[in-house]
Amino acid sequence: MTVHDEPPPRIVAPSAPVLHGLLAEYDDAATLLAAARRVREAGLERWDTFTPFPVHGIDQAMGIRSTVLPWLVFAAGVTGCLVGLLLQYWTNAVDYAWIVSGKPFWSLPANVPIAFALAVLSSALTAFFGMLVLNNLPHPWHPIDLEKRFARSTIDRFFLLIEAADPRFDSVQTRAILDETGPVLVDVVHEDTASPFRTPRAVIHGLVVLLVAALVPFGLLAQARATKSRTPPIHLVRDMDAQPTVKAQQAFPRFADGRGARPAVGGTVAREDQLDEHLTRGTIRGAASRVFPPTVAADRANMGAGRRAFDTYCVPCHGYVGNGDGMVAQRAEALAQGIWVPPTNLNQDHLRRQPVGQLFLSVSDGIRTMPAYGPLVPIEDRWRIIMYVRALQRRSSATIADVPAAERKALE
Amino acid sequence: MAKPKQAGPVTPRPGVPNDDVSFDGLAPGVCRIATSAGVALLAVSVGLGATEGDGFRRFLHSYLVAFMYVLSLGLGALWWVTLQHLVGARWSVVVRRIGELLASSMPALAVLSLPIIASVLLESDRLFPWVDPSFMQSQSALAAKRPYLNPGFFVARWAIYFSFWTALGYWLLRCSLAQDATGGTGPLDGARKVSPLAMIGFAITATCASVDYIMTLDPTWYSTVFGVYYFAGCVIAIHSAMVLIVVFLQHRGRLTRSVTPHHFHDLGKMMFAFTVFWAYIAFSQLLLVWYANLPEETVWYRVRSQGSWFFVAVVLVIGHFGLPFFGLLSRHAKRHRASLSFWAGWLLVLHFVDLYFLIMPTFYPGGVSWRVPDLTTWLGLLALFVADVARRARGRNLVPSRDPRLAESLAFENS
CATH class of the missing domain: 1.10.760.10 (Cytochrome c-like domain)
Incomplete structure (x- = not known):
């Protein structure tokens, strides 16, 4: 039985280039719109357009269906509202029933601002993260980033990329379709086989350190809950909790007799020191x-x-x-x-x-x-x-x- | 300055492809129907008011609600047009002229306000109890308000409000009409320059007017957000009214190409936004009064949360906020004329209920006391308001056809 001493090679050697897709470049938005319509008519599915500014009508030209995001946001808003109401119901009327300013335990007017704020918060977070997830973002690298000319997609050029993974992709026919749409140039994009697809060791170590560091506060919290301490809690906002006052019947060393409560000065007649x-x-x-x-x-x-x-x-x-x-x-x-x-x-x-x-x-x-x-x-x-x-x-x-x-x- | 009258068949204008932007064919019919309906309805209201045998007290109460309703349309339009100039809006150019025609209705509204002013000048307490000097001496809190609440200053303020609104409305319309004649952005510079100060002046006058005509019905009660509350209603009303006007014009073959679903979408967004704003303001007022629980503040809500007024309050919460909120939430509802005009009509009716709820419980704290003149006065004043606007629209383009930003507004996309 032989033992393989050498580890398997991690980096694929730059051998035969793998086709990623065809990239067409246009010099105005109208041509791109027409090209998008043409590509859509050809029945292709895995393709996208890249423009330096929002182009009106590109959604219709590409046949992009409306997203499910509004429904997610709506559901999140309703959920946030209900959670806000339940939270306040449970804390105010069930867990810690306490009368405040003579209002009922559970008073709807007092709960509306928090329910409203939670509805807004959860719909905003859902909109933001839902947008990222539905768009497959973040997407830190892409084969077309290797194309030098593609940088102009943020300046003055319009691009259309058809992926080779499309079931109807055919390197000759698809190219012919693109050539008909009047591009400045049609280019072949290869998969990125040259760059090492490995996360650098330093990044992994950094992430591990961060993860461990992130656990420290939880550990401290757990310790604080499990142990007892005679030192007063940390008050970030000292406010009214830490007033320089002497509580009733407590000692106070600043006075010579050590008594916090001061006896009346000799000869004082208190308000109620009546004859009776x-x-x-x-x-x-x-x-x-x-x-x-x-x-x-x-x-x-x-x-x-x-x-x-x-x-x-x-x-x-x-x-x-x-x-x-x-x-x-x-x-x-x-x-x-x-x-x-x-x-x-x-x-x-x-x-x-x-x-x-x-x-x-x-x-x-x-x-x-x-x-x-x-x-x-x-x-x-x-x-x-x-x-x-x-x-x-x-x-x-x-x-x-x-x-x-x-x-x-x-x-x- | 003589304005060039548009006459004869419509000629295609630059930027307005094959669209009919003239109101001339419709104006006589609309004016005739609206004027006769308005006069007839008001006559019915006055007649029914006379049969009450209370010296037109009941009629004046209905009239105040109806007047505040048409005033909210005029004020809403004034604010809207000023806002378009203030922010340099481009989407709204195709519908701005309609707003300008509505905003220049202030002289007519000043005439319609005369019964209210007369009730004060004749020292009648049919509407405002503070007209009676002995009432004002009855409490020290009221005596302290006498420098503000007295007939002389009330009429002086009325004159200031309506002069300012009239001047502003006519100035905005005049700048825009001058552009129809000359083209270019030059004529609108006047409107643009005046708009920041006009907005501040509007905020002050509209707040004071809502306080004067509604809040002082109960001179001891006060709410610092009251002016904003009335303003929120004005903004909902004007956007709803513009939707209905454009839908009517398109139904009659006007503006069919100029106003697209993209413009309706924006009008709908404003209706939606200010429906939420109205609820926000109404709730802010309620929450502070509810929390503080001070007798002089809670009395207003006490009256409105008892008996049949509570039912009206529930109708407002659901009808003025809940249903239109969900109804207008979807973009499809805002882009389709049928659904959008349904909600526009709905909100215009609920806006009337809102004003009824603001004004009437002060007179009838025992419960809703419904009378036919409540309805006929409202519709009558509304018809007269429409007649006034239609009369002014005659001979004028329904879009500012030579505004350089018109092409941009026509091609406006709202995705």
Whole structure:
């Protein structure tokens, strides 16, 4: 058994030239149009014309059928529009249902611009790449590029090429047809057997390096998703994410005492530092009060106002009945990032027993991760919130005996 | 300057091979039919308006819609001809004269606008509530608008608009007719030089006019895109009207060789483009009002999205955008006279519905209150407008036959 040491020759030696086709050259567009009609009548199929500028009527003369591209673009436009609508439906109404400015989860007017933009984008991309694909582009080399005279097809001459691969091609008859059409010259085009049809090694190496380099970002992404890091994310647009502010109850080393939240300067009288200690601080002679201040009466109007304030400020975290399952809490649980401190369940026994003054102080000054609502909610509303919380606590352990006799009948 | 009158049998002109470009044979018939139809329809409208027993209040509402309709044709033509000169368009030379004849209809439109001006001068609040001084004092927001919204300035603006439009329309026609006599590009230089400034003047006057005659019907409501909205309707209307006019002329043996499917294709493209533009503008207005949700802005849509007005709104979305969008999308639809003239007629009817929807709900917020004069006034004014244009077309070529670019326009290919 013999072993072939030599590799097979990669480059075909310039031997007998292979015919690619016949190239006719014309010096004006009208002659070319007539020639194209003549060639078309002869029943030839694999041929093309080359002109330095768009020639009106060449499509009809060559019998070029209208393309399927408009239908592709239309389909892409419709698809883009529907994808845009579905994307927004799924994100806004299904996956992350969130009320924005009081609009419905899925509001058509808000979706139109994106659906429109996606329709335009996908039809434009389809038109561009569809044109390239349908035209067999890019087509970096062609045998007629070797013809020196063919360069004039971009300047002042008109060319017609009939390929030898055409089933009706006959080197004598086809040439006779071309000669009849009044060309300046008819030339034979050979297949390009001289140029090495091999991609240079350097190009292949370059492509491999580029491919590997292109994988790096994906690798980094995968690593970032699989690992945890204590460094904050990279903010390309720092914007409002990185404001030089101190968050509530955080340390801040620039101050001598290291406290971010500054205590009031000595002698300051705050807006709410009124004479009534019970109303403003929830205490009576320094001890947390177990009763509501006399100015906040336990009536239906105050309870209603308390409910409205509770629904506005407290519900996002504590939930509608105070169980600590508001939408923020649910979302944080779903994200499962491990840094979330769940909101307190307001219906726990120790909170039930806590004096109202103590609850009022927690709301006013904040407690643990909850920020102070004193600056945000008017003082009477804070008391009304406590009143409503008391009602919620009562509700969570209510028995049928708690229902007034008149309504109990209706229930039974 | 005395214009040479074309008379007698049509002689072949350079650049217009064997084509009949004279309107003389048709003009008397068209003028007679259009004038008598217009007068008769208006008489019916006035008669029916009198039977309402409301001091012609209802009639004036119909009349305002009809007038804004014919005004949109005149303004659309004025804009179109100015645009052709501004960009030096060559494809449109064969149809430019039709545009010029339409654009020089402003004196007739000024006469047709007199009932509206009269309602303001007679200090009647039949159309515009701001005519009433006590109404304007009722809200501070309205009191602040008094320097603009008062009868004196309103009539002054009307005089400015119509003088400017009349001067521009006649200037464009005059330059073009002078070229018919002398040939060469020289006579059009005047039109070309005036067109950039004229376009700016047009933008300002047309915007203010649409605000004056439609938006101030509800003086507290405002939309900054309103002028563009009305303009979009004007452009759709003028291209549709030109398609129908050319199809009519070809049916009567005029312009059969001059205007080819290539020109129809371009007119159709403009109809299609501005159908999309109209929807874009109408939606832009809606989206901002919807998002901001401010009471003083939403009231306009609140009225128009309730009861039978909501049905009209749906008709507009589908009929003024959806159907013509798909109907005019294909190049075949734009190149065939039958399909293109169908959509031209369709859009001209829907343009009326659009103006009805802009104007009428302010008067009748409870729902569509349809009356026969709505239709007869519209058709009547349209007939009078046609009669005016036909009268001016008499004795003039339907194409600028000595424009040096005419040969290029005749050979225009639109692939």
